[in-house]
Amino acid sequence: MTRPLRLVGVSGGLHPTSKAAALTKRLLELIADQVHVEQHLIELGRLTPQFASAVSRSQLPDAVEAALTAVERAxxxxxxxxxxRGSYTGLFKHFFDFVHQDALIDKPVLLAATGGSERHALMIDHQLRPLFSFFQARTLPIGVYATDKDFENGRLQDRAVIQHAALAVQRALPFLEFTPPNVSGNRPLDDLACVHASAA
Structure with a gap:
């Protein structure tokens, strides 16, 4: 039996009610509806106090190291x-600065962002794609952008954005058939204490 894909979501939201986390969860759910996955969510807001002042990976506590390992093994x-201000948060970038530069080669990455208005919608193509192109990741064809008005009670509710998210996942499916090799010797994701699992 083929093992499930290791599907890892990373939300750069800094607050417990982060819309970025809500959007990430929705996208994870949509993928899990189509593909057999082992699903995990990393919320950087929960880890911020543990890595914000670090300048090297050797300084990071186990919880942050486990999250980085989950990203690298996904x-x-x-x-x-x-x-x-037209870009991703500094802490989002700071977290990915610790990811090994070769760890995401050929890894499919679905990009998403949230903002106060449509004014920032192009940020996905102008900021996120170049970042993951540096890692030589496979950024998936359609990104998903949502504004504050698209959410209600902490969940994505706007029909047009929901349909766009579903289309993004459908367009991503052919790319998910390819999975890069995992580095041997790493711990199973089940042992990564800091990664918040969500039901598949």
Whole structure:
């Protein structure tokens, strides 16, 4: 039996009610509806106090190291960040600065972002794609952007955005058939204490 894909979401939201986290969860659910996955969510807001002042990976506590390992071992990534001043948050970038530069080669990455208005919608193509192109990741064809008005009670509710998210996942499916090899010797994802699992 083929093992499930390791699907890891990373939310750059800094607050417990982060819309970026809500969008990430929705995208993870949509993928899990189509593909057999082992699904995990990393919320950077929960880890911020543990890595914000670190300048090297050797300084990071076990919880942050476990999150980085989960990202590096994932078969598929979903990443979402709030937009501030036209770009991703500094802490989102700081977290990915610790990811090994070769760890994401050929890894499919679905990009998403949230912002206060449509003004920031192009941030996905102008900021996130170049970042993951540096890692030589396979950024998936359609990104998903949502504004504050698209959410209600902490969940994505706007029909047009939901349909766009579903289309993004459908267009991503052919790319998910390819999974990069995992580095041997790493711990199973089940042992990564800091990664918040969500039901598949």
């Amino acid at each position: 078969d598929v990534l979903v990443v979402a960040t709030p937009v501030y």
